[in-house]
Amino acid sequence: MKKIFLSLALGLAISTNGAYLNGVAATVNNEPITDYDVELVVKRMNITPNEALNVLIRDKLELSQIKELGLSASESEINEELSQIAKQNGYSDLASYAQVLSHKAGALAKLREQAKENLSRGKLYDFIISQPNDNITRANAMRFYEQNRGMFTRFSSAKVTRYMAKSGATLGRVKAQGLASGVTTTAMTIYPGSADNRVLNLIAAANVGDFTPIVREGDSYVMYKVNSKENPQVVAFEEVEQNVATMMAEQEKEALIADYFNKLRAKANIEIIKR
DSSP states (O other): OTTOOGGGGGTTOOOOSSOOTTOEEEEETTEEEEHHHHHHHHHHHTOOHHHHHHHHHHHHHHHHHHHHHTOOOOHHHHHHHHHHHHHHTTOSSHHHHHHHHTTSTTHHHHHHHHHHHHHHHHHHHHHHHTSOOTTOOHHHHHHHHHHTGGGGEEOSEEEEEEEEESOHHHHHHHHHHSOOTTOEEEEEEEOTTTSOHHHHHHHHHSOTTOBOOOEEETTEEEEEEEEEEESOEEOOHHHHHHHHHHHHHHHHHHHHHHHHHHHHHHHSOEEEOOO
């Protein structure tokens, strides 16, 4: 559940150094959100001031929960995160990257603080989704299985046409219109023993004659049209019960997180300053 938080879109650059130029827009548990903070988020995310304010309120709630739950990243975790960032920027190790950053005043310290906050947010989201989910009962799992039997179909082989393009929108036009320029098509036979599990699941869930959902693959997008399936058989619920529960939990992650913060926001002392 790493790095899915909304706050990352802000660049974590919310002003704290005298940014009261235009006053306070809101307070969250007595913590101020300034008009300047809102303006920064509007520009960075290209959203409305009201949307930006909601992003900032969520950010404050996240930080307060991190503090309340005592969630923090260790020095070794921070160093590992910075090492990954260094590699992503083309450096062999953290020391080389740190040497470059040392020429910019405060850059390494700021990056370290940002990494610490990101990791702490990751721990918060892991905590949220680890909470017991009352909706995942055997009865509900059985209902999910019955409503999505295609997802639990196995076959000895499947003949498909693979469509690849540089954009998902292009593949969307193939679905809607049948043809589009910039698409590469490949006829394939898929065998369960040698195919990627993600591809198998996409094909298993699609009916013969249908397209699978469009998915990202490297720097391109792909989808499959299922032309035929050999020996299709629905696996018994008892054989996949644990997988069903896992799939339900995966689908409900975002709902769990949204519900968690909706409840947190309802209990928080939030004051919007009227203009």
